[in-house]
Amino acid sequence: MRFFKALFFIAIAASVMTYGELGWQFKDFFVFYFPWLPELMLLFVCVVAGWLFDKLFHFLVSMVFSAVASVVVSLTLVTITVGNPVYSHLLGYGVIKGSVALAFVYLVICSIVGSISVMSLGKNDKIT
Amino acid sequence: MQKRGERLKRILLLVVLIACGVIAWIGIILGMDNFRVHARAISSGIVEMRVDFIGFKGVVAEFRGSLNPVLGNGSIEVEPEYLQLTASDGRGGYYGSQIVNFHMTDPEDFVITIAGGYGASLKRRIESGIDDGETVKFSGILRLKLKTGKFPVEVAYPVSSQCEVEL
Numbered sequence: 001m002r003f004f005k006a007l008f009f010i011a012i013a014a015s016v017m018t019y020g021e022l023g024w025q026f027k028d029f030f031v032f033y034f035p036w037l038p039e040l041m042l043l044f045v046c047v048v049a050g051w052l053f054d055k056l057f058h059f060l061v062s063m064v065f066s067a068v069a070s071v072v073v074s075l076t077l078v079t080i081t082v083g084n085p086v087y088s089h090l091l092g093y094g095v096i097k098g099s100v101a102l103a104f105v106y107l108v109i110c111s112i113v114g115s116i117s118v119m120s121l122g123k124n125d126k127i128t
Numbered sequence: 129m130q131k132r133g134e135r136l137k138r139i140l141l142l143v144v145l146i147a148c149g150v151i152a153w154i155g156i157i158l159g160m161d162n163f164r165v166h167a168r169a170i171s172s173g174i175v176e177m178r179v180d181f182i183g184f185k186g187v188v189a190e191f192r193g194s195l196n197p198v199l200g201n202g203s204i205e206v207e208p209e210y211l212q213l214t215a216s217d218g219r220g221g222y223y224g225s226q227i228v229n230f231h232m233t234d235p236e237d238f239v240i241t242i243a244g245g246y247g248a249s250l251k252r253r254i255e256s257g258i259d260d261g262e263t264v265k266f267s268g269i270l271r272l273k274l275k276t277g278k279f280p281v282e283v284a285y286p287v288s289s290q291c292e293v294e295l
């Protein structure tokens with residue numbers, strides 16, 4: 001059950017992170033995008049993490065997996081979407097840098113917010 | 129009763145979490161689809177810029193410019209916003225830069241000028257030059273609005289042209 005809860009959390013957090021990463025970088029193209037909406041959703045997800053995780057360690061590992069998955073999904077989507085090898089090469093470095101930087105920022109902020117939530121709401125057994 | 133309330137709260141949180149995921153994916157899919165349309169339009173098109181020398185008015189060199197953006201084999205409607213141009217010669221000489229606002233002028237027929245010290249320098253160079261004329265190169269960025277995809281998007285497109293200046 002714990003595994004499925006973590007998997008569910010990773011799926012949601014990675015989706016919202018991907019939305020934020022791509023939204024910031026391609027906001028001129030994003031039809032359905034409101035500034036700070038992904039960040040607000042991510043904060044909500046982190047606060048709810050307290051109900052999903054009992055152990056802080058599990059939450060932090062899930063957070064790392066979410067960040068990595070979001071970068072992978074972002075880059076895959078951009079590569080598929082562009083479809084033109086010349087253009088994707090020109091686009092490539094900036095998107096990689098942007099996605100990694102944003103994923104890192106999300107990871108740090110979410111780890112702090114989520115940790116507080118897990119420590120206060122979860123049945124955390126002091127990292128054992 | 130308390131247990132039931134707790135279960136309801138958990139279900140509600142679960143639903144909101146799923147809603148977050150769904151909102152995120154709607155945003156991603158719509159956004160990336162719009163980006164795909166624009167990216168293909170940009171990479172499959174060409175913007176032709178033609179510049180012809182009109183003449184000197186004092187020390188002001190006047191050029192007639194015209195833009196012909198053909199994106200997505202002409203199927204994509206474009207609206208030029210403005211053009212930021214830099215004029216130079218082939219030897220690294222700089223003749224200034226200029227912004228042409230297409231809200232005020234026609235993109236198919238606009239005037240570019242090299243004025244002031246740059247114009248005087250260009251005129252002097254031609255008057256005292258060994259060659260009959262001077263090649264002036266124009267390069268810059270064209271900001272245009274692509275009226276395709278889900279909603280218009282402004283993109284920057286590099287343009288360049290050159291022309292012979294003769295007295």
